[in-house]
Amino acid sequence: MELREIEIFLTLAEELHFGRTADRLHVTPARVSQAIKKQERALGAELFKRTSRSVRLTPIGAVLRDGLAAGYQQIQEALAAAATAGQGISGVLNVGYSAAWCGKLVVMAADTFRARHPHCAIHIQDSQLGDPLGPLRDGSSDVQLIELPIDEPDIVNGPVIFTEPRALAVPAGHPLAERDSVSVEDLADAPMVTITGQPQYFLDVHYPRRTPKGRSIPRGPSTSAWQEVLALVGAGKGVSPTSARAAHYYSRPDVVYVPFHDAPPVEYGLLWPATGNTPKVRAFVRTVLETAGA
Template sequence: MELRDVEIFLALAEELHFGRTAERLRVSQARVSQSIKQQERRIGGALFERTSRSVRLTPLGEQLRARLDAGYREIMGGLEEAVAAARGQSGTLTIGTFDTHHQEIAAVLDLFRQRHPRCELRMREVPPVDPFGGLRAGRVDVGLLWQPIREPDLVVGPELYTERLVLAVAPGHPLAARDRVEMEDLADHQVVYPDGPIPDYVWESHTPSVTPSGRPIKRGAPVATLEEAFTAIGTGRVVSPIGEFSAASRVRRDITFLPINNGPILRYAPVWRSGSETALIRAFVEAATDTAG
């Protein structure tokens, strides 16, 4: 029995009317009649009792309907799930962001969920000192990372948003009394540096090794997390540029945030492993691009 014949039988068993069944399935009434007759010949018994006024299932038809209905729904459900997965509409997609940056892509996440309600989005935090670890280990499918990234095993998508840097200092630090600072001021103080596998060229875009005039910026305490950085800064011995989004999410008595004139601007883009691009990743990048547009 072909799947279409099963569909015709189940529709007629529900409608109990050849004309309505044909209209519902968008086939001719003759096609419905022909299918039912073929099924009855193949089975060797009548499935429907037909009169000029009514159509109803025979006991054999009731038995067949009970067995076919559950199987048909299972088959169609499986096909729908396969189509959804092929189109990137189901499954799980893990997005990695720095600190509170998931809030900056809320519109992207909302649009993606609207387009792909069967997909589960999971959020994971990416440590700034190890931006690629989660991607390479498979814990993160797409990371929202600042640029530039020049890694042969990673693919960089379109820029989504930018972030300015502010300078984090202790309230008693000599710079704390100012309204704002210059990048040149960093040459007179030690700054924190990352204790992790982040490439130097990536960190350079966050905290340059020299000021605009070429004066070296001295390294101070090594830190592995943002909280470690704040703790070190709170001692007054070091300072550090911090992304304004992270600064805005924290109110601390031991830290003062100052605007930086001519400071670096971080540019963020989605990043994923080359050779592992999936329909879900493409769908996320498409939602991100449409939202940015």
Template sequence: MAETREIESFLTLAGELHFGRTAERLRVSTAQVSQTIRKLERRVGAPLFTRTSRRVELTPVGRQLLADLGPAWAAVSSALARAVEAGRGVTGTLRVAFGDAAGGQLLAGVAELFRRRAPGCEVEFREVRPAEVLPWLREGEVDVVLAGLPLDGPGLVTGPVLVRERRFLAMAATHPFARRDTVPVAELERVTVLRCALPDPWLDEHAPTAVTRPRAGLQELLTLAGAGEGVLPVGAHLRRYYPRPDVAYVPLSDAPRLEWGLVWREGAATARVQAFAEAAAELVREPA
């Protein structure tokens, strides 16, 4: 049976595909990483990586081992982390990300309730741009993100829906749509639709030619809409938190509600994350 050090080295190298970076992450020498991988390959009976002077790649056997081993190892690591935290209580630091002012305000309320229940745990807030949401989750930059749902992806877990709101279009105040009371979804085919980099199945279906601005933040997208570069589908809360003289907000008349919830990595479902998600669900259930 493979040793823990061999499994950890294999999974880290499979992610980095670079012996030097793997050694840095594991805080060992490059030679130690090579020795550990060779030992595991002898145990398996086949090469797991192809190595040249320029690149490192997984072999077919290595790819299969990664597919089989990765989820199981994440589950084991998560179980151990939860056991440790259960023994210590909910302590440490929870890193929580939000994308706009409304999200930040909601999470601040959740954090207040969470801290009352877990005074030994700190909450660290981070503002995240749309293009950074998935990388930050996957790379462990943050533990939890408040995001529009669904936010699907390998190894991601979604908590309960916290907010449902009407969908609006943000557009230039001089846009023809700005004079309407509502805009039917079918009208999206007639105009340029702006979108951020995050997945949005509903938008993919109703505006398949939408122009994606991969690195744009919310204020940049609103500026583009205000300048007449296109219309921007948004949630109703932006009318209150981001009023601008150059931007009009008009509801989409036949669109489903936009949903928001907490998302975290499957392997990072620690006691802190679970307790924060429970506090969020309880907060939104409380009467206003």
């Protein structure tokens, strides 16, 4: 009995309907009938009882089904494992992310990826605010979902996955905390808590030095850790731009998040090393795009 004939028999044993079996296997009902008759002739026994209204397994058919099912499943798993290995989708994929909302999407995508590629394990880790590209360069991350822009010759910019409106983290009790929204021009009225370790072009986008009208934006303390940013803001040392979604993930009694009404959104995209454009990275990128779209 050939593998295709086993597939036809097991599918018919499950569906008990020649038409549905043919639809599932993308063949004609006649092809299903021919395969079953061939098997019955070879075995010298009837496998199905057929009437104009029903199809059911005979006792001999049930014995054959039970004997073939486990072996067929093992064959399918072996074929899938070989195909996955042949595509390079095996081993370990290290995935980094920046903000908590990026981590949530990465975890959801990882669940789907594992189901599709069971021979590839995924290790998820958060990237450091002050050195987001370090893991990509030292090999500890294969792909990352982080804030843009990133423009580095050794890093591939993948697709933008989503955007988020901006907000300003301000100390509770600060005059800006009473506003329904703030303007980029308001940044000139309070020292800005900034981060260290990022490329200057990145800082120019997220922590500008001047407002659109040319007013200077004063600098407050700087740090390389997001929790320290919030601690400094909460202590009244300054304000800091961020994603509006931070209000849901990083709620603190001493920090208020006020949305901007005129700031461009924050873009989040996938990055990977220029030397690491592997099949498993490409497969994970596709999975993230599907997950974000859903």
